[in-house]
Amino acid sequence: MTSESTTIVSDKQSLLQSVLPSIRQEWTAFQEQVRVVIPSKNVLEFLTACRDVAGFDQLIDLTCVDLLEMPGASNRFEVVYFLLSVDAGTRLIVKTYLNEPELTLPSATQVWFGADWLEREVYDMFGIIFSGHPNFKRLLLPDEFVSFPLRKDYPQQGRGERHNFPVITRSQS
Amino acid sequence: MPLELLDAPGLQENQKEGLWTLNFGPQHPATHTTLRLVLQLDGEIVIDAEPDIGFLHSGFEKLGESLDFNQYVTIVDRMNYISPLANEIAWHHSVEALMGIELTPRCIYIRTIFAELMRIHDHLLCTGTCVLDLGGATAFMYAFNEREYIYEICERASGQRFHTSYTRVGGLLYDVTDDWIAMVRKFCKNFPKAYRDFAGLVMKNRIFIERTQGVGVLCKEDAIAGGATGPVARASGVTRDLRIDEPYLAYDDLDFDICCAKGGDCYSRFQVRMMEMEQSLKIIEQAIENLPSGPIYNEAYGKTGVPDKTEVYRSIEGLIHHFENIMPNRQMDVPVESFYAATESPNGELGYYIVSDGNFKAYRARTRPPSLLHFALFPRMIRNCMLSDVVAVLGSINIIAAELDR
Numbered sequence: 295m296t297s298e299s300t301t302i303v304s305d306k307q308s309l310l311q312s313v314l315p316s317i318r319q320e321w322t323a324f325q326e327q328v329r330v331v332i333p334s335k336n337v338l339e340f341l342t343a344c345r346d347v348a349g350f351d352q353l354i355d356l357t358c359v360d361l362l363e364m365p366g367a368s369n370r371f372e373v374v375y376f377l378l379s380v381d382a383g384t385r386l387i388v389k390t391y392l393n394e395p396e397l398t399l400p401s402a403t404q405v406w407f408g409a410d411w412l413e414r415e416v417y418d419m420f421g422i423i424f425s426g427h428p429n430f431k432r433l434l435l436p437d438e439f440v441s442f443p444l445r446k447d448y449p450q451q452g453r454g455e456r457h458n459f460p461v462i463t464r465s466q467s
Numbered sequence: 468m469p470l471e472l473l474d475a476p477g478l479q480e481n482q483k484e485g486l487w488t489l490n491f492g493p494q495h496p497a498t499h500t501t502l503r504l505v506l507q508l509d510g511e512i513v514i515d516a517e518p519d520i521g522f523l524h525s526g527f528e529k530l531g532e533s534l535d536f537n538q539y540v541t542i543v544d545r546m547n548y549i550s551p552l553a554n555e556i557a558w559h560h561s562v563e564a565l566m567g568i569e570l571t572p573r574c575i576y577i578r579t580i581f582a583e584l585m586r587i588h589d590h591l592l593c594t595g596t597c598v599l600d601l602g603g604a605t606a607f608m609y610a611f612n613e614r615e616y617i618y619e620i621c622e623r624a625s626g627q628r629f630h631t632s633y634t635r636v637g638g639l640l641y642d643v644t645d646d647w648i649a650m651v652r653k654f655c656k657n658f659p660k661a662y663r664d665f666a667g668l669v670m671k672n673r674i675f676i677e678r679t680q681g682v683g684v685l686c687k688e689d690a691i692a693g694g695a696t697g698p699v700a701r702a703s704g705v706t707r708d709l710r711i712d713e714p715y716l717a718y719d720d721l722d723f724d725i726c727c728a729k730g731g732d733c734y735s736r737f738q739v740r741m742m743e744m745e746q747s748l749k750i751i752e753q754a755i756e757n758l759p760s761g762p763i764y765n766e767a768y769g770k771t772g773v774p775d776k777t778e779v780y781r782s783i784e785g786l787i788h789h790f791e792n793i794m795p796n797r798q799m800d801v802p803v804e805s806f807y808a809a810t811e812s813p814n815g816e817l818g819y820y821i822v823s824d825g826n827f828k829a830y831r832a833r834t835r836p837p838s839l840l841h842f843a844l845f846p847r848m849i850r851n852c853m854l855s856d857v858v859a860v861l862g863s864i865n866i867i868a869a870e871l872d873r
Contacts, residue, residue, distance in 0.1 A: 324804050354809075406693075435521060443526065450530070
C-alpha cells in the first residue's frame, strides 16, 4: 500500500535509522502521517528503541488487518502499532507483516503495559499469538470460541457458534 | 473464566491464605451496563481485581467492513451511546481525512457545537451517576434535567433524540434552523444556573470528598504507559488535549483552556470533568455567535454528498442525484491507503483507523476505544482500596460497555 506515498525524512526517522542500522526500515508517509514497516523478527527491538531513544512513551493503539482480500497484497496479516510521544505530540505508525503458519510476535507488554488488552483483543479477533504476554487468553469472546471472527475468511453471519456454547444452569454456577 | 483468579504476580502462596473472592456483575447497577469483575479481597480490602468483558460484543468492526462510509455512521453512534454524536463526528473526521475532503465553515461550526454539547452530555452523565453510585440521588436529577434538553437540541437538528446519525461524508444530514440556534442559545443561558446547583451539591460535599479523594489513584507514569487519554489522563497531570495539540474542526479559532488536575484520584477526575463542562459551554457560546452562513456541503465535493432531502422528495433531478450518489459504482473516490485520525471525545482519544482498498466501503474500520484502555487500568487503580471504592472508581473512569466491547 505504498502507491502514492512519498518517502519523507524526519528527525525520528534518522535517529531510529542511526541507532538500528541493521533493521530494514521502510519509511513512507500519507497526508503527513509517517509509517514505518519493519520485519516481524525485529519488532521488540524496534519498539524498545522507539520508546527509549525516540521518546514514544505511549502506545495509543494496536490492531491488525487481514490482507486476504486486499488486491495486490503479498502478505496475510499486518499488525499495526500506533505510537505517540506525549510531550512532543508526534505520532508514528509501526507496521509489520505476518504470514501463516508463523503467526507469532513478541509481546509489547514489557515496553508499554497498556499493550496487555490490545494484544489479547488482536489474538481474539485474528489469532495472532503474542509470546511473553503475562495473561494471554481471549478478551471479548468466550473461551469456547474457536474461530477468529475479524479474519476475512470468517462469514459475517458467523458459523453458528452460539448454538454450541455450553449451557450453565443455576446449580452449576 | 473460572471464578478463581489467576495468580496475581507478586502474591506468595502463604499470602493468599484468608483471601476471599467476590463476583461483581455482570448485572450490577454500578456497572451501568454489563461488565464483570472478579475481586480478590482481604476482609474489605481489594487485593486484586480481574475484569471480564465481552458481554456486549456485537461485532461492530466486522459490520464496518460491509457498510459504506455513510451507512456505518448508524453503527458508530451505538458505541458510546452516552455521547452518540461525538462518535459520528470522529468517524467522519477519519473518513474525510482519508479522502482529503474539506468541510464548509458552517458544517465545521455546527459539528463543533455538537461535539461540545456531547461533551457536556457525557460529563453530566458520568458525574451524575458517579454521585448516584455513592448515594447522592439529588445531584443526579439536576444533571439529567440538562441532558434532557440536549436531547431536544439533537432532535431538532436531526429528527432523532438518541441515535442521531447526523453527520455525512463531507457534510451533515440537514442544515440547522433558526429555532435550533435559539435552543442552543437558551441552553447556554440556562446551563450555568443548573451547573451551579449541581456543583454546589457535590463539589464541597464532605461525604463525597471523603469517598473520592485519594481513592483509585493513577500516577502520571502509569497513565502514559497504560494508554490513558482524555479526562482520565488529564486528572493525572498529563497536559494533552487533541483539541489544542492537533486542532481539528473549529477549535483553532476558539478560545478555551485545557483542564488538568494533579491528584490522579477519583476526585481529580471528577473535577476535570466539571471544569471541562465550563470550557465546553464557553466554546458553544463563541461558536453559536460566530456561526457562519452558507452551504453545509462543500461544492467541490457535491458529487459525494447526499443531496438535501427536500430536493430529493420534490424533484426528479434531486432523486436522480440521490440515486447516483448512493450507487456502489458511482460513489466517492477513495485512495488505496490507510489512515488513522482521532478526535478528543468526551471520554478520551477516539480514533478510527481506516484501511481502504479503493472500494466504497472500508476494508477495515478499527475503532480505538478510550474505554478499553481505561478499563485495563482499573486493576491498578483499585488495588489496596476498599470494596466500597469499586463503584467510585468505576464511576470516575466512565466505562461504557458498548464502546468497550464493540
